[in-house]
Amino acid sequence: MTSPQLTEHRIPADAFDELAAGTGGAPVVRRLVAAQYSKHLLLVRGVLEAARRAGHARWAAARRAYDLLAAVQAQHPEAVAAVLRHPSVGAWARHAVGTGEGVEQLASVAAAAVVRAGVTCEVDVPMTGGVVTIPSLGQVTLPGASAAGDATATVHSAPDGAEVSVEGVAVRIGGAAPGWAGLRSLSAEAGGRSFRVLVDDLDPHRMPGSGNLRSRLSESETExxxxxxxxxxxxxxxxxxxxxxxxxxxxxxxxxxxxxxxGLSSATSRETFGCIALSTPPDPHTLAVTLAHETQHAKLSALLDIVPLTRPDDGARYYAPWRDDPRPVGGLLQGAYAFLGVAGFWRRQRHHESGEDAVRAGAEFARWREAARTVSGTLLTSGALTGPGERFVARMARRLDDWRREPVPAASAAIAREAADRHLTLWRERNGGAGHVGDVLRT
Known part of the structure; x- marks a missing residue:
């Protein structure tokens, strides 16, 4: 594929410092998004190269799929970009590069681009248990196809639509066609700002390593x-x-x-930039703070692909005030950065609440600013940060020090202290009474 966006990505010093302070804004985030797209381009090319070097049985088919993707990109770059930016595509490509497994899925990636572009052609794609996954679009279940084992189906694309067929049985892609399950979207608009996401509850690579993925949302759940x-x-x-x-x-x-x-479970993965995995949100406040929290993780993960902030894991483990288990430095940094964002959320939100809600919001601010600052100190004395990492965490610490000087009501401070003390006590019981905050617990 031609790769006009595949350039060297750097983060200017001022943007780096803004990110370290927990902000950055949309312009800096768009820099990170561009870098992640380049990463996906490299990974997809890496799938092809890994298959060639290994003499993979699917090498010729992968080459054809890659060439088709390149041809579509030349005429319809937006269609290819929409597919390659999809988080599960990055996760699949990384897995295929690392293991040599799933190389044949490159044909499905090409098919997704072809369908999006409305190009007239046919693409043979892998089918597993009678199901064909078309990344970023959805899944086809072919009636009568074998529910066991693997096979091949054909995607037929044209300007007026597309279908998937095998052994004379065809399923139309799109709409409410029987056998077709498309990814649904959610959207919101307020104050001149809009947000749109796809709900990916189908792709096998949508959140690697997660043990609690759920099946497809019902229509009522989606609503x-x-x-x-x-x-x-x-x-x-x-x-x-x-x-x-x-x-x-x-x-x-x-x-x-x-x-x-x-409550709510949520997660992000460095392999699936742009995706938040989450359980059904119980209320708007919980979802809002979860979006703030997980976007911090996404920003830091993308930054780490450009600038290494931690040294290789040396086995040391530390207390984190938001986890039940001892954490390595990399996980400690991720948590501190996420809770810097959470503290910032409650710092602002407390001024928009009243009564007991305001007390609770103040307690959340007090607890998480203290927790993130304590862990920032642990990181700065760990000896496990790179030079840029030390600058990054020092900037985090300065922002948190500023926030620590802001008064909170006595009731909020008391709730925060009680919650923090309770967590530390339970953590010590669970982990054999080990250590003080900031101590190295295990190597």
Missing amino acids: RWQGVLQEAWGLLARNHPDVADEVAAAITVFTPLTAPDQ
Whole structure:
């Protein structure tokens, strides 16, 4: 493929410092998004090269798929970009490069671009258990196809639509066609700001390593997600406009998770930039702070692909005030950066609450500013940061020091202290009473 956006990516010093302070804004996030697109281009090319070097049995088919993708890119670059930016494509490509498995899925990536572009052609694609996955678009279940084993189906594309067929049985792609399950979208608009995400509850690579992926949302569940998202987006747009802009620039996909006993589960992965995996949001406030939290993770993961901030893991593990288990330095940094964002959210949101809600919001601010600052100190004395990492965490610490000087009501401070003390006590019981905050717990 031609790669006009495949350039060297750098982060200017001022943008780096803005990110370190927990912000950056949409322009800086768009730099990170561009770097991630280049990463996906490299990974897809890497799939082809890995197959060639290994003498893979699917090498010739992979070459044809890659050439087709390049031909579509020349005429319809936006169609190829929409597919290659899709988070699961990056996860699949990384897996294929690392293991040599799934090389044949390159044909499905090419087919997705062909269908999006409305190009007239046919593409043979892998089918597993009678199901064909078309990344960024959806899945086809072919009636009568074998439910066991692997086979090949054919995507037939034309300007007026597309279908998938095998052994004379065809399923139309799009709409409410029987056998077709398309990715649905959620959207919200408030205060002149808009946000749109796909709900990927189908792709096998949508969140690698997750043990609590759930099956496809029902129509009623999708409607519930839409309603909560609209309210959460309104809250962000009104009270946290800069965060809203970053979320809109970075996040393109939600992946549903199985709900925990209470609250909300959420996660991001360095392999699936742009995707937030989450359980059904219980309320708009929870979803709003989750978007702020997980976007911080996404920003840091993308930055780490450009600038290494930590040295190789030396086995040391540390206390994190938001986890039940001892954490390595990389995980500690991710958590501190995410909770810098959470503290910033509650710092602003407390001024838009009243009564007991204001007390709770102040407690959240007090707890997480202290937790993130304590862990920043641990990181700075760990000896495990690179030079840029030390600059990054020092900037985080300065921002948190500024926030620590801001008064909170006594009731909020008491709730924060009690919650922090309770977490540390339970953590010590769970981990054998080990250590003080900041101590190296294990090597």
